[in-house]
Amino acid sequence: MATQAIPLGEEKAIFRVCPVTRLRVDLAAERMIIANATAAVVFLLVGGIMGLLLALTRWEAIHLLPATWYYRLVTAHGFNMLVAWIVFFEAAGLYFGSTVLLNARLVSPRAAQAAFALMLLGALLVNAIVLAGHADVMFTAYVPLKAHPLFYLGVILFALGALTAVVLFFANVFVARLEGRYAGSVPLVVFGLATAAIIATYTLLSGAVAFIPAFFWSLGWLRTYDPGFYRNLFWGFGHPAQQINLAAMVAVWYALAAITVGATPINEKLCRLAFVLYILFINLGAAHHLLVDPGLSFAWKMFNTSYAMYLAVLGSLIHAFSIPAAVEVALRRQGYQRGLFEWLRRAPWQEPGFAALVVSMILFGWLGGVSGVIIGTEQLNMQFHNTLAVPGHFHATVVGGTTLAFMGLTYYLIPLIFRRELRWKRLATWQPYVFGLGMLLLILGFLTSGTLGVPRRHWGVFTTPAIFSTLIPEPARLTLAISGIGGVIAAIGGAMFVLVVLSSVLTGTVQEARSLRLVLADPADPPEATEITHVEPRGTFLIVLAFLAFFILVYFRNWWLLGVRGWLVH
């Protein structure tokens, strides 16, 4: 379909052409991508140090921090990691997707600067007020726990800035279409980012509706604020905020698969359908946080979590097949056709983006996805609600999945956007594996501790000053130690990432990118060049069957545990 190009002041934008991708890069957009990505990495560093201190506290044998600082840092760690690092990076991703990938310009650099300033101010305000000891309310800030008004104001300012960035994304896409920068459908990666932006709009509006009355209440302008209402509104923000991550992460997975092995989806319609399932249904999954709340009907809980949410899970299952299948087909086309798994053995495991893709998919799907469905099931949720298994689940999704995927993409942004040579390439190759191993141990430690009844957010389950027994079995000391060791290894992996990124950005040679890949300059030579027209992803099919078998086994094991567990109900 021919598209009428309507120039809308494009002459004001200054572009460069990337020598590798041949895409036009608006220099104003490039500056905002760099600013947001840099802020993201700085908040990751700060939140990561806090995470290490927390891990060394929950490891009961070390028990590093006093109680006051433990709760203070739980609050700051939650905000810095779940909000600041992730949303700054997503803002960078939204500008990248809506300008660079569409050969288009940033519609309003001033609005992008204002958005960045609001987000930075909000994030600094929240950190300052929490570290000053005026907001030990943790990430959820449940009413009637009251924080200093500046805490709520900081969150509101950050959300306003993020909302401005989201609106700019839509404006960029709209103007790109008007100016004829693309015709027909947007590329799949941009569609994934659009999914993230759509979910983000509802999320940020919910955040405003939850936090603005809390701000007034903290100032004394509002006499009471119903905790039930707050919890409903807060989780309309808190959980979908992680679904923005999910959509952005899946978009990044497709991008990493394309960059590292040249993969393209075998059925793009199906991939887009999976994103649409996210758009329509994934926000409803927020209800699983309220499964033990009084006042909410069984029908509301059951419909939102056990029916609507599964449609979004179906979307994830589609991606879980589609991405490995695309990788397999691409590698088989390069000649690795023998048996079921030659393509997997000969995959570019040294390439940091490929390593990040695979480790991120395993941690997200096999641990985060399966545990999420279990925790989201009303009856099974009773076993895990408010236990350490819940942080186990979201560390698998947000840290093992999203954070690692974003780390993988960052390595490629350094030559392509920062126009610096990537330093410490060998370290970058190992980083996803070290970080992934650490997160694996931490997640397994958290999940098993939660199964043993260890509560989440608790300073010390064996050192409680209460006069009664805590009823936590002794094996929890071992599972908490495993999570502590995992936290230390993950912190080393995080430090490797920060070292590679900051040293490349600050001291790397200034140069244009020369190839898409970082470690392997070109795709590995295929053993035999053959023309292949039809390739079946048979290896992926087997992996997917194994995943489904694992899913079913763990799911039904939890129903069995529900039946045999001794319940202390009097």
Added chain:
Amino acid sequence: MEKERMPLGQAIFDELFLLFLLSLIISLILYNVWGLLDLLRTPLLPP
């Protein structure tokens, strides 16, 4: 020149504003409004 026709599914998926509206309406009705109505129906503790 014969006008190229876009399949209906693709046309719907390309309408980001429509998808945005659907997302907002579904979330607001099924999660927020239904949930808040449930809470409003909960009897208050007598003083």
